[in-house]
Every structure is written in C-alpha cells, then in structure tokens.
Amino acid sequence: MSKYLVTGGCGFIGSHLVNLLLAGGHTVRVLDDLSTGRRETISSGVELVVADVADRAALDTAMRDVDGCFHLAAIASVEQCTRDWAGSHRVNLTGTIAVFEAAAVRRIPVVYTSSAAVFGSASERPLRETTPATPISAYGADKLGCELHARVAGLVYDLPTAGIRPFNVYGPGQDPRSPYSGVISLFCGLVSEGKTLTINGDGQQVRDFIYVDDVARVFAAAMGGVSTDARIYCACTGHPTSVLELAKLISELSGVAPKIAFAEARRGDVRNSVGDPARARSELGFSASVDLRSGLRRTLEWMASERGAPVMAAARR
Ligand code: NAD
Ligand code: UD1
Numbered sequence: 001m002s003k004y005l006v007t008g009g010c011g012f013i014g015s016h017l018v019n020l021l022l023a024g025g026h027t028v029r030v031l032d033d034l035s036t037g038r039r040e041t042i043s044s045g046v047e048l049v050v051a052d053v054a055d056r057a058a059l060d061t062a063m064r065d066v067d068g069c070f071h072l073a074a075i076a077s078v079e080q081c082t083r084d085w086a087g088s089h090r091v092n093l094t095g096t097i098a099v100f101e102a103a104a105v106r107r108i109p110v111v112y113t114s115s116a117a118v119f120g121s122a123s124e125r126p127l128r129e130t131t132p133a134t135p136i137s138a139y140g141a142d143k144l145g146c147e148l149h150a151r152v153a154g155l156v157y158d159l160p161t162a163g164i165r166p167f168n169v170y171g172p173g174q175d176p177r178s179p180y181s182g183v184i185s186l187f188c189g190l191v192s193e194g195k196t197l198t199i200n201g202d203g204q205q206v207r208d209f210i211y212v213d214d215v216a217r218v219f220a221a222a223m224g225g226v227s228t229d230a231r232i233y234c235a236c237t238g239h240p241t242s243v244l245e246l247a248k249l250i251s252e253l254s255g256v257a258p259k260i261a262f263a264e265a266r267r268g269d270v271r272n273s274v275g276d277p278a279r280a281r282s283e284l285g286f287s288a289s290v291d292l293r294s295g296l297r298r299t300l301e302w303m304a305s306e307r308g309a310p311v312m313a314a315a316r317r
Pocket of ligand 1: 007008009010011012013014031033034035036037038051052053071072073074075076077091095113114115116165166168169170182
C-alpha cells in the first residue's frame with residue numbers, strides 16, 4: 001500500500017479520487033486552499049494541509065514522505081480564467097511547475113491534470129492525444145503549458161509523470177450553486193427548482209460528458225503509467241452530446257417540460273469536444289462504465305438528497 005499526496009483533494013474530482021485511493025487501502029494527504037473545495041468532502045482519516053499549491057515550502061513539507069502525487073488543484077472554470085487571466089495563470093501553470101519542482105527533488109512520480117480544453121479549435125473528431133493542440137482560452141493555454149513543462153520535467157529533471165486530459169466531468173459533489181460550476185450541475189440544480197436553463201450560444205456545441213468515478217479510475221490507473229516520456233491520456237467516453245440535447249435529457253429525467261432561454265456564446269468556448277478513449281483503454285486498461293443517463297440519474301438523486309427532497313419519479317427509473 002502507498003501514501004499519496006492529492007492536491008485539490010477537497011474539490012469535486014479530487015474528493016472522488018481520495019475516496020477511491022482510501023478504498024484501495026492507501027494513505028492519503030490532501031493539499032488544498034479550500035477556495036472552491038470543502039473540508040467536509042474528505043473523511044476524517046485524511047490529513048489536510050491548507051495551503052496554496054504555488055507555495056514551494058508547503059509542497060516540500062507535504063511531499064516529504066509520499067510515494068506519489070496526484071495534482072488536481074487548479075481554477076477549473078474556463079469562464080473564471082477568462083475573467084482573471086494572470087491570477088488563474090499563477091495557480092494553473094505556476095502552481096503546476098511548483099508541484100513538478102518539489103516532486104523532482106525527491107523523484108516522486110506525478111499524475112497531473114491537463115484538460116480537453118487544450119484541443120481548443122481542433123476540428124478532428126474524435127480528438128486524440130496526437131491531435132495538434134490549439135487552445136482558444138487562457139485556461140486551455142495554461143493546461144497545455146502544464147503538458148510542456150511535464151515534458152521538460154522528464155527530459156531535464158528525470159521526473160516521471162502522466163498527464164490526464166479529462167473531458168467534461170460530472171456527477172455527485174459538483175456544486176450547483178456556483179456560477180462557475182459545470183453545465184450538468186447547473187442544469188440539474190435549475191431543473192430541480194423548476195427554473196429556466198440558460199444555453200450560451202445555439203446549444204449545438206458538443207461535449208463528451210464523463211462520470212466522475214470513471215475519471216477517478218483513470219487517475220489511479222495512470223500512476224502505473226508514469227514515465228519520463230510524459231505520456232498523456234484522454235479521459236473520455238467517445239460519446240458526443242450537444243448542450244441542447246443535454247438540457248432536454250435532464251428535463252426528461254426530472255419529469256418536467258424543458259424551460260430554456262438562449263444567451264450569448266461564451267468567449268473562448270470550444271465548439272466540438274469528443275474524445276477517443278483508445279489510448280487509455282489499451283495502455284491503462286480503462287473504459288468508462290457509467291453512461292450519461294445513469295450518471296445523470298445518480299446526480300439528480302444526489303442533489304435531491306442534499307436538499308432533503310424526494311427524487312422525482314422519472315429520475316428513479
Ligand atoms: P474543483 O474546483 O472542484 O477542484 C479544484 C480544487 O483545487 C478545489 O478543492 C480548490 O479548493 C483547489 N484549489 C484551487 N486553487 C488552489 C490553490 N491555489 N492552491 C491549492 N488548492 C487550490 O474543480 P474540479 O472540477 O474538481 O477540477 C479538478 C481538476 O480537474 C482541475 O485541475 C481542473 O482544471 C481539471 N479538469 C476538470 C474538468 C471538469 O469537467 N470538472 C475537466 C477537465 C479538467
Ligand atoms: C469544462 C470544465 C473544465 C474542463 C473542460 C474540459 C467545468 C466548470 N469546466 O469546461 O474544467 O477542463 O470542461 O473539456 O467543469 N453552458 C451553457 N449554459 C450554462 C453553463 C454552460 O450553455 O449555464 C455551456 C457552455 O457555454 C459550454 C458548455 O455548456 O459550451 C460546457 O460548459 P462548462 O460546463 O462550463 O464546461 P467547459 O467550458 O466545456
């Protein structure tokens with residue numbers, strides 16, 4: 001059994017990864033500044049270091065006795081990074097370099113979080129690890145920067161890494177109240193309250209939605225795939241869903257008629273994002289196990305239980 005540091009472990013994806021590692025019998029330490037993450041999401045047996053991920057001294061201490069690091073701390077909202085370009089760069093790229101630097105001193109392998117946002121305007125379908133990255137947002141550019149620095153970390157500092165490019169992750173634990181949350185948690189929250197969903201743009205933009213527990217499994221598997229070649233893996237299902245289809249499906253599962261308003265498209269919004277899961281399947285033995293309908297039902301059930309409300313009939317079927 002191993003001891004791991006998980007940065008961003010109080011967040012949405014990080015907390016699911018922490019639970020998976022604990023279930024596997026591992027010991028976990030979390031480093032998180034609690035900016036979007038919540039202390040209550042991690043169980044009492046987990047050591048929590050409240051610190052900024054760009055703080056080298058805090059990282060040095062947090063890494064002192066671990067066998068590996070999962071690095072997830074970041075500002076995860078593309079829109080928030082657009083609004084705070086330099087501030088998000090400090091966390092998303094400088095923070096990642098600080099993690100690599102601290103890990104290189106002790107040669108601790110790092111599985112770090114990139115994003116499907118690196119593909120940006122790439123029109124290939126499906127998107128593969130070999131598709132040229134052309135980010136169109138500050139967030140995507142910094143995530144690509146993380147991948148380039150992982151390459152340098154391997155070549156210059158002998159640091160073994162693996163990079164994960166999650167596509168659009170959803171599931172229980174994503175905060176429906178934050179305007180910077182993912183579209184599924186926002187839509188599920190609004191539908192549950194009978195409110196109108198706002199679609200940015202024409203709703204024909206496409207995403208590859210992947211359930212959070214599936215993504216956590218990719219991270220865990222990738223610790224076995226680290227190397228100084230800085231290998232990268234897409235975490236995706238290969239199934240496209242447009243935002244308009246998504247709005248209708250969530251309404252259907254909730255047993256209500258869709259109430260939809262349209263607003264301006266977001267700046268830096270990716271049009272088509274569908275991944276190819278082939279590399280993760282062949283090299284990490286991963287394939288997604290939760291389809292969108294089942295995952296949405298679980299998400300709606302979780303939201304209802306959080307509110308203490310009964311689950312709507314259609315979501316239970
Ligand atoms: P999240 O906001 O729930 O989690 C991020 C965590 O990092 C939070 O606990 C937050 O408190 C912490 N954090 C933020 N800034 C920090 C800092 N300066 N120092 C220390 N901790 C800090 O978001 P998430 O969706 O769980 O995202 C986790 C990772 O996955 C991020 O790197 C994100 O970019 C990436 N990602 C997310 C998705 C998605 O669809 N949610 C897709 C691709 C990539
Ligand atoms: C998401 C992740 C990002 C990740 C990327 C990988 C979040 C908050 N962001 O970005 O971390 O790296 O996937 O692909 O999880 N939309 C609406 N109405 C809304 C909210 C969103 O129409 O109320 C639209 C957006 O314009 C966008 C789509 O839904 O076209 C998805 O938006 P969002 O969930 O914010 O995710 P991404 O920007 O794709």
